[in-house]
Amino acid sequence: MSSVAPNVPFIQFLGAAGTVTGSRFLLNSPNAKVLIDCGMFQGLKELRLRNWDKFPVDPETIDAIVITHAHLDHSGYLPRLVKLGFRGRIFLTKYTGDLAEVILHDSARIQMEDAAYAAKKAYSKHNPPEALYNDQDVERTVRLFETRDFNQRVQVAEDAWVTFKPSGHILGAAYIDVEFAGKRLLFTGDMGRHDHPLLVAPGDIPAGQFDAIVTESTYGDREHAPTTANFQDSIRETIARGGSVLIPAFAVDRTEIILIRLRELMEAGEIPRVNVYADSPMALKALNFYRQAIDENSPEIRPEIAAEWSGRDPFDPGTLIELMTPDESKTINNPDRPCIIISASGMATGGRVVHHLRNMLPNPKHTVILVGYQAVGTRGRSLADGAEFVKMHGELVPVKAQIEQIQSFSVHADSNELIDWINSGGSQPKQVYVVHGESGAAEVFADRIHSQLGWHSHVPHIGEKVAL
Numbered sequence: 001m002s003s004v005a006p007n008v009p010f011i012q013f014l015g016a017a018g019t020v021t022g023s024r025f026l027l028n029s030p031n032a033k034v035l036i037d038c039g040m041f042q043g044l045k046e047l048r049l050r051n052w053d054k055f056p057v058d059p060e061t062i063d064a065i066v067i068t069h070a071h072l073d074h075s076g077y078l079p080r081l082v083k084l085g086f087r088g089r090i091f092l093t094k095y096t097g098d099l100a101e102v103i104l105h106d107s108a109r110i111q112m113e114d115a116a117y118a119a120k121k122a123y124s125k126h127n128p129p130e131a132l133y134n135d136q137d138v139e140r141t142v143r144l145f146e147t148r149d150f151n152q153r154v155q156v157a158e159d160a161w162v163t164f165k166p167s168g169h170i171l172g173a174a175y176i177d178v179e180f181a182g183k184r185l186l187f188t189g190d191m192g193r194h195d196h197p198l199l200v201a202p203g204d205i206p207a208g209q210f211d212a213i214v215t216e217s218t219y220g221d222r223e224h225a226p227t228t229a230n231f232q233d234s235i236r237e238t239i240a241r242g243g244s245v246l247i248p249a250f251a252v253d254r255t256e257i258i259l260i261r262l263r264e265l266m267e268a269g270e271i272p273r274v275n276v277y278a279d280s281p282m283a284l285k286a287l288n289f290y291r292q293a294i295d296e297n298s299p300e301i302r303p304e305i306a307a308e309w310s311g312r313d314p315f316d317p318g319t320l321i322e323l324m325t326p327d328e329s330k331t332i333n334n335p336d337r338p339c340i341i342i343s344a345s346g347m348a349t350g351g352r353v354v355h356h357l358r359n360m361l362p363n364p365k366h367t368v369i370l371v372g373y374q375a376v377g378t379r380g381r382s383l384a385d386g387a388e389f390v391k392m393h394g395e396l397v398p399v400k401a402q403i404e405q406i407q408s409f410s411v412h413a414d415s416n417e418l419i420d421w422i423n424s425g426g427s428q429p430k431q432v433y434v435v436h437g438e439s440g441a442a443e444v445f446a447d448r449i450h451s452q453l454g455w456h457s458h459v460p461h462i463g464e465k466v467a468l
């Protein structure tokens, strides 16, 4: 591990280094400790086990946490840190706070269910099996939330200010301009694209000199495929043969984008008006926050969307059915009439979508359309890679349904979009740190920054400390 001279402010990379998940970046000066994002590690077991590692600094000594957006890999470790003694304030935007509360309660439920299951099967390395956190930890976490508006300079600790700027990724999401111990840094969080149907595009990088930019690189080695007709073609063909379409979708944002697209396609007559089921309690709660943000003309909502849809529902093609309870969800097990089901989780690692997959995968009539990023080690990735069987509830389920993967719904900027964006401020930062990328993507993106822009770029390893 690199060493830093005493009294020099430094950043330590505590997650999303060499991997996509677990975003945690600690800013350290003699006067303050500020943690930027507090994400959970997800995906492969070796990553998930890192959530149990001892936190490298005493959580009580952290003054403040700043959260870029509500996704679990950016907020999901908060209740754990509170459980371990963090008592400072957590700064975030209004809708990041609202969505994080929903997402963290859902996460606590999964943690508790997993612990109970491990206790039953007696395979946990914790004896008795322990949940990473529970509902009470989430409630204590939410009480520490300090919501702040976009575009306002906010003091979060001694000699530490942040400004949230809309990043176009999900509702509430921000990139952040940070002033810390006389240094200026920019954290991209997760960078959205310019064509989100609801959210304003990220503006140019704020003017002036940055000492460091910490950029994500989820798609740092790739360009998104252009929008194709595959989505509507595949839905139309499936319905024509009497099958149904299952869309595993991240509960927050992807569900909204898909619903809008389905409404547009039905209005244009490109797909038949079949029932559309939104089958995820978390997605339905998030949906209401999106509706609220549109109604109140929130600054991250595109003005034309707020103007056109205020007081009306842009998510309902007229056939939307919201399934809140498990019993309601069961009514669409093995659908006998063609329909479209949108259900979470987006990578099919858990949630109601697993039951639908189990029912629908063995039937060649049906189609599963994957619309999001599928991390290594997930069922979604296995399906995308053409697996003939996937394991569910300890059973091998044959994959006979048609599997489609549509990239154009991504809410992450791709390599070209990211390069253009980090170069949009017109001045060269002293250093760029490339994080939040799976094996290879971060390195490829760092090389590209160096060769194309001539900037210093570096892919930090986990635990690395760098002087600012």
Ligand SMILES: [Zn+2]
Pocket: 069, 071, 169, 190
């Ligand atoms: Zn995200």
